[in-house]
Amino acid sequence: MGVNYTNITYDTDYPTPPAIQINDSDIDIVVDGLDANVSLVGPSEWTPTHYKLWNINGVTTSGEASWVAMASEVAAELIEQTGLQHVYGQFKDATHTSDVVTSSGVTFSWVSPTIHHTVDWADAWSTIGYGSASSATLENTTYNTDIVLSKSNIPNLRFSGKDLSDIVVGSDIIQASSTGYIGSLLAAGGGSVGITRVFATDTKPFIWVDKDNNGTRITLTQYDGSEKTGLGEDYSGRVENYSWTSGTKTLYFDVTKFSTYGFCVINEVKFTSDSTQGGYDGSGITIKVEVKDSNGELVEGAPVTLTKLSGDTIGSFVSNPVNTDSNGIASFTLNLNAVGVCTFDANVDSVHSVADQITWCIDSPAYSGRSLLRQYEQIRWSETYDDAIASVNTSSVAEPTVISGSPMRLEHDMNVIRTLTKQLKGGTNWFDDLGKYFDPTNTTSGGALTKQMSLENIKGHTTDSQTILLAVTDDNSGDGFTTASGDAGILMGITTRYATYANRQGLPIFSSAGNTYADEGGSDNVCVIDLINTDTGGEFVDGSGNTIFGKFHDAADHGGTGSLTDVYVKFYTSAGPYTFASGDPTNIVIIYPHRKVMDDLYEWEWSRTDFVSSFEGDEELIEDVANLWSFTGAVNEDTAPTWTNITGFYPLSGDPSDLEAAINTLNNEIGDMTFSEDNYIDDNDTVANALNDLDMALKVVADSVLAGVADKYVEGLSSDITAGVVHPVPGFTYTPDSTSDQEGSNMDILLNGQLLSASTGANGVNADRDYAETTASGITFHMDVHQYSNITYMVRQ
Amino acid sequence: MTYTPPSGDAVNFSFTGGYSAPDGDQVHFLFGIVAVITINSVSRATIGDDDNFDRSVINWQSSAAGSYRVEMGGTGQSTGDLIESGTIPEDIPIETEILDTDITTASGYAGEQSYRFNIYVKSSDDIWTPYGYSG
Numbered sequence: 001m002g003v004n005y006t007n008i009t010y011d012t013d014y015p016t017p018p019a020i021q022i023n024d025s026d027i028d029i030v031v032d033g034l035d036a037n038v039s040l041v042g043p044s045e046w047t048p049t050h051y052k053l054w055n056i057n058g059v060t061t062s063g064e065a066s067w068v069a070m071a072s073e074v075a076a077e078l079i080e081q082t083g084l085q086h087v088y089g090q091f092k093d094a095t096h097t098s099d100v101v102t103s104s105g106v107t108f109s110w111v112s113p114t115i116h117h118t119v120d121w122a123d124a125w126s127t128i129g130y131g132s133a134s135s136a137t138l139e140n141t142t143y144n145t146d147i148v149l150s151k152s153n154i155p156n157l158r159f160s161g162k163d164l165s166d167i168v169v170g171s172d173i174i175q176a177s178s179t180g181y182i183g184s185l186l187a188a189g190g191g192s193v194g195i196t197r198v199f200a201t202d203t204k205p206f207i208w209v210d211k212d213n214n215g216t217r218i219t220l221t222q223y224d225g226s227e228k229t230g231l232g233e234d235y236s237g238r239v240e241n242y243s244w245t246s247g248t249k250t251l252y253f254d255v256t257k258f259s260t261y262g263f264c265v266i267n268e269v270k271f272t273s274d275s276t277q278g279g280y281d282g283s284g285i286t287i288k289v290e291v292k293d294s295n296g297e298l299v300e301g302a303p304v305t306l307t308k309l310s311g312d313t314i315g316s317f318v319s320n321p322v323n324t325d326s327n328g329i330a331s332f333t334l335n336l337n338a339v340g341v342c343t344f345d346a347n348v349d350s351v352h353s354v355a356d357q358i359t360w361c362i363d364s365p366a367y368s369g370r371s372l373l374r375q376y377e378q379i380r381w382s383e384t385y386d387d388a389i390a391s392v393n394t395s396s397v398a399e400p401t402v403i404s405g406s407p408m409r410l411e412h413d414m415n416v417i418r419t420l421t422k423q424l425k426g427g428t429n430w431f432d433d434l435g436k437y438f439d440p441t442n443t444t445s446g447g448a449l450t451k452q453m454s455l456e457n458i459k460g461h462t463t464d465s466q467t468i469l470l471a472v473t474d475d476n477s478g479d480g481f482t483t484a485s486g487d488a489g490i491l492m493g494i495t496t497r498y499a500t501y502a503n504r505q506g507l508p509i510f511s512s513a514g515n516t517y518a519d520e521g522g523s524d525n526v527c528v529i530d531l532i533n534t535d536t537g538g539e540f541v542d543g544s545g546n547t548i549f550g551k552f553h554d555a556a557d558h559g560g561t562g563s564l565t566d567v568y569v570k571f572y573t574s575a576g577p578y579t580f581a582s583g584d585p586t587n588i589v590i591i592y593p594h595r596k597v598m599d600d601l602y603e604w605e606w607s608r609t610d611f612v613s614s615f616e617g618d619e620e621l622i623e624d625v626a627n628l629w630s631f632t633g634a635v636n637e638d639t640a641p642t643w644t645n646i647t648g649f650y651p652l653s654g655d656p657s658d659l660e661a662a663i664n665t666l667n668n669e670i671g672d673m674t675f676s677e678d679n680y681i682d683d684n685d686t687v688a689n690a691l692n693d694l695d696m697a698l699k700v701v702a703d704s705v706l707a708g709v710a711d712k713y714v715e716g717l718s719s720d721i722t723a724g725v726v727h728p729v730p731g732f733t734y735t736p737d738s739t740s741d742q743e744g745s746n747m748d749i750l751l752n753g754q755l756l757s758a759s760t761g762a763n764g765v766n767a768d769r770d771y772a773e774t775t776a777s778g779i780t781f782h783m784d785v786h787q788y789s790n791i792t793y794m795v796r797q
Numbered sequence: 798m799t800y801t802p803p804s805g806d807a808v809n810f811s812f813t814g815g816y817s818a819p820d821g822d823q824v825h826f827l828f829g830i831v832a833v834i835t836i837n838s839v840s841r842a843t844i845g846d847d848d849n850f851d852r853s854v855i856n857w858q859s860s861a862a863g864s865y866r867v868e869m870g871g872t873g874q875s876t877g878d879l880i881e882s883g884t885i886p887e888d889i890p891i892e893t894e895i896l897d898t899d900i901t902t903a904s905g906y907a908g909e910q911s912y913r914f915n916i917y918v919k920s921s922d923d924i925w926t927p928y929g930y931s932g
Contacts, residue, residue, distance in 0.1 A: 002835030002860075003931040007842070008853050009911040010900045014845030024852055025840040039849035072848040156891045181889070188862055188886030 017044045020053070020089045020103040022078075028105035032160035033132025034078045036106070038087055040071065043098050048091035055079060056087050062100070067092065078108055080126070111161035116168045122146065131160045140169035144198035147174070149182065153254075155189035157182075166258075173210075176258035183258035192240060192254035195261075202246045203265045203349055207239050207253060208295050210260035219264060219293055223301035225253075229326045266302060267294035269346050271357040272329065278360035279336050284318075287332045287357060289346040291324050298328025302348045306332055312340025314361040336361040384411065387418035387430035472594045480534040480587030487580040489550065489570035490590070491560045509567060511554035527551070529569055529592040533585040543583050546573045550590060632659065710748070713793040721785040724767075726778040734795045736773035738762050744773060748794035751785065829922030832861035833932030836916070837890055844897050851897040859918045860932065862887040866917045870905035874917040874925040878903035885918060 015026065021039045023029060038056070042048035054065040056076040068074075070091070079085055087103040110130045115121070115138060122137035135150035136159055147167060151157045166180035174195060177183050182193065199205060208217040218235050222228050225242030238259070243252040255261065269291050276285035287306065291299040305321040315336040322330040330346075341360040346353040391397045398416045422430035436449035451457060474494065481490045508527070529550035531540040540548045550569040556562035558570070569590055571578040629635060641659060643652045651669040656662040673690065674683045680697040681690040715730045734747045737758075744758025749771065756770035764772020764780065772780045785791070834857060841853035859865065865885045871877025880903075881893050893916075900912055917926045 002833050003929075004834035004836075004917065004926050005913055005915045005929065006836050006839050006855060007911045007913050008839065008895055008900075009843040009909075010845075010897060011843050011909050012846045014843045015847075015850055019850070021841075021850070023840065024849065024854060026842070027838075027840070029838065029840070037849075041847055041850060156886075156889055158890070184862070184886040185889060188884050188889070 015041060017041045018048075018091055018098055018101045020087055020101045022087055022103050022106045025106075026104050028084060028107070030107045030109050031078070031131065032108070032110050032158070033130045034080060034108065035129050035132035036076050036078050036087075037073055038076050038089075038103070039073050040089065040091075042070065042091040043096070046093055046096050048096075048098070049093045051089055051091050053087055053089040055085060062088070062090070077129075078106060080108065082109075083107065109160070113159050113162040114165045116165045118169045119147070119167060125159075131158060133159065138164070138167060138169075143169055143171055145169045145174060146194075146196040148194035148196070150194065153194065154182065154185050154191040156185055173260055173262045174255075175260040178258045180258065186257060190256070192256045193258075194241075194252065194254050196250060196252045197263075199249045199251065199263075202249050204244055204246065205251055205263040205265055206293055206295070206299070207242070208262050208264055208297075209235060209238060210262070211235075213260055217262065217264075217295045217297075219295050219297040219299075223299055223303070223323070226301070228300050264293040264295040264297075266291060266299055266348050266351045267296075268292040269304065269348055269351050269353045270355065271344075271346060271353060275357060277358065278362065280364040281336055281339055281361050282364070284333050284335045285359070287334055287344070287359065289324075289330045289332070289353065291328050291330065291348055298326075299324055299348075300326050300328060302328075302330070304330035304332075304346055304348050307345045307347070309343045309345045309356055311342030311358075312338060312361075314338050314340045314342055314359065334359065339363055384415075385418065386415040387422045389415055389419040392416055392419040392423070473589060473591050475534070475589040480589050483580050483584065483586055483588055485580050485582045485584065487571070488577060489553070489558060489568050490588075491555060491558060491566060491568050492590075493566045495564050495566075509552040509554055509563070510570075511557065527593065528572070529590050531569075531571070532589040532591060534587040534589055535585060540585055540588055542573070542578070542581065546575075548573055548578055548584075550592075552592070707796075710794040710796040713795065715791045715793070717785060717787050717789045717791065720787050721781055723781055723783045723785075726774050726780050727785075728778045729793060732793070732795055733776045734773075734793075735797050736763060736776060738764070738773065743769075746795070746797045747773070748792075749779065750792040750794070752790050753792075829924045830861055830920040831922075831924050831930065831932065832859045832863060832918035832920045832926050834859055834916045834918060834926055834930070844895065844900075846897050853895045855893045855895065855914065855916075856890055857893065857916055858888055858890040859885050860888060861918060861920045863919045863921065865919075867893050868915050868917070869900065869903050869912050871915060871928075873928040874919075876928075877915060878905050880914065 015021070019039075019041045022036050023031065024037065024039060036056070038053065040051055042051070048070050050067040051070055052062070052065040052067045053074070053076065054060060054062055056078060058077070058079075059065050060079070076087070084105040084107050086105055089101050089103075091098040091101070108130075110125070112125065119138040119140050122139045123133075125133070125136075128136065134152065135148055138147040138149065139145065147169070149157060149159075149164075162181050164181060166175075166177035167182065168175045174197075176193075178187060185191065186193070204223065206219050206221045206223075208219045210216070211218050218231070220228060220231065220235060220239050221242055225244055227236060227239065238255065238257050239261075240254040240256060241252065244250070251263075269289060272288040272290050275287045275289075279285040289304045289306070291302045291304060293299050302324045303321040304324060306317065315334045315338065318333040318335065320332060322332055324330045339361050341358065344357045344359060346357070389397060398420075400412070418430040425432075425434055427434070434453035436452050438447065438449050439451035442450050474492065481492070483490065529552065531548055531550055532538070533540045542548055549572055551572055553568040553570045554562055555566040555568045558568035560566040560568055571580065629638075633641070640657050641662065643655060643662070646653050646655045651666050652662055654665060656665055670687060673685060673687070675681050680693045682693075685693070711732070713730055713732055721727050737743060737745045738761060739745070740760070743760050743764070749756045749758075751770075758764055759769040759772045759782065760766045761768075761772075763774050767780075767782050769782070771782060774780045837856040837858065839853055839855050841850075844851055844853050855867070862885060865883060866874060866879060867881040868875070868877030869880055880895060880899050885891055895914060900906055905912070915928060919925050
């Protein structure tokens, strides 16, 4: 446990003289070095002029010690021994000699630092005073490397017992941890470690550092050893005091931050691609050289020298050599002054350019706009390949006069062509192969794509060479062509749609004269023409049922003019030419095929042929089937109807397998609608009419019957009924009837079996008979009726 | 450094030394790395004004790297007379020399007597070693 404070007393009387103290300490201390300061103060009673000390500087006894002129502090070397030791001394003047004074104790304790096996200490610790040494050097004799650890350069540096094993020297690296002992001291207190390395060659080295110890090397120094520009905060200031002595091949530098450092040399010198390779006599051109080190980084400040290897002397350099800039480029200006060609070499420290630069000088032409130089410039820049130029289909992009202020270059032209080529053929790159397609005429490789896609292969397969057969109908403006018995054909005034020498889209025509018509000299390779009977719409057949067809013949052979004016349709049967006979159709329509080039095909012509008759027809058929299903109640895959109520005596209890059987069953069940007497239903009535007629007739009969039937109610009296008092009828109502001579017609009353008579007048007011129908629910007897009597009511309404 | 108590745990703070917060005051807790100072040796517990006896060397080290201040007197960082300041690496002993003139020219000088020298180090959590801190 530590504490962060201590107390020190200030006392002007301190120390009590005489006194001797080692290393400014009045306590027993432990030291790791043999060098010590001894502080002295003589007796207070007199002023000493001399002192002597022993047990230091190899003197171990008072007798061996010599008197020395008085001083307040002396440097001394402790005795190299283990355990506590003291310094002893005496003071004197001319008359006094003090007693022996003993210093506080001091113990020498030394532990050699731990180091890596790749290094050794350059000096034995005993020779440099152990921890008293002001510096110590780690060395690797194999790789001629010294690492100087100096207390003056590293604040708080101590050696005894320290772990310095992170400091490693290899064939091409010097490495130490930034978090090791020395690294921590440097990080906390600044300072540096001096490194000396002697190389095998006098090639000037550059220093690199491993970026974050991940293998990426950053070159830190320029050619002259100063720090490269633009290193950034992480790498700037790591290396200082670079010093290269080529004679001794010795490099010295200080490292301020530990990491992994190594060395590289100039490795590559080359002319840049944008170096001007030639120019006109009297002009200046720029030649650039790029320099890289063996670390792959551009070298800054390297002196590049250009040397003419061969050829003519064509000019002079403004400067040569030229140092590389921060981009590793040395730019030379060559003023051309003589026509010719020469070859230059570039070199830095005997590293030469691999490819030399051929440079030329030509006379200025009279018209530089078409000069070889301009052509050269155009061609020279055609080095980037772009097949995705935006807006390539505009003239401003495809045919510009200038690009970014520079004349149009072949490179741009080429890239426009590349872009358009890709646009034409598709694909990812303009140079991609179009590939192959399936050729149905070459299927020996199965379904493999065997035919190369190319314009040559498309040739001969374009649509303008494709024809389709269309039907041509000629009905003579709707009237049909009139024929008569004895006709062998029809002369038609059509001018096209049959073959001519110039155009064979139409049918070939038979001609008696060779090479005059398109049937190739009467070879009769002509096609048949359908003849349609306008009366029946069917094909023309003769009385024997033979189909009669036609062929085109040269009209000139049949009284006409001929090609492009008219044509003759000659009649045939399978047996040969035919002549119309009596009874044959009198009006016919001719239908014949005509080849039409697909390019000339109208959309409606497609519609009238393939589309209407196939695709649309199929669709119509599908719709019709669906409608039929909907109509019948069937669904897909149904082959027989499904009936409900097919048990007992339902009409379809026999579960008929089709609609015809079901309807026949229903027909039988309904029966013959013929009746014997036709009282109420007429023969051939519909079932509904028949039932309606029965309903109406039955209603008439029922009403008639119900009119003569009364409801009967019987009442046994439990008490007397006094005459003239209204007696309620038991549980019913009726309709009093006071119609003259019809009184009481709606209800009969029997008293003990004796029918009574209703009085006349409204509600029997006259009381002239047995009772009055006083109300719908009560009657009034005109005589007393005794208990136990039986009254029977017969109510009709 | 942020301290996050384990989920569901409560953190109880107890104050030693009879500390009680004044009414209305808040108590701020700082959790972080505090440099522990170890004083390895002091060459002289007393110094005078004679040559070579007028200085004492404090050999000390810190458990954490950072800026440090050695002050005479005071009750916390920057409250005493600054004797020395700098940067110290972690666990590397350094030596601070105290001269008699450091004492006699300090504002807190009050004659011949004992003076307290406090060492403060600012840790990576920007916490200075407290006054009188013993880790």
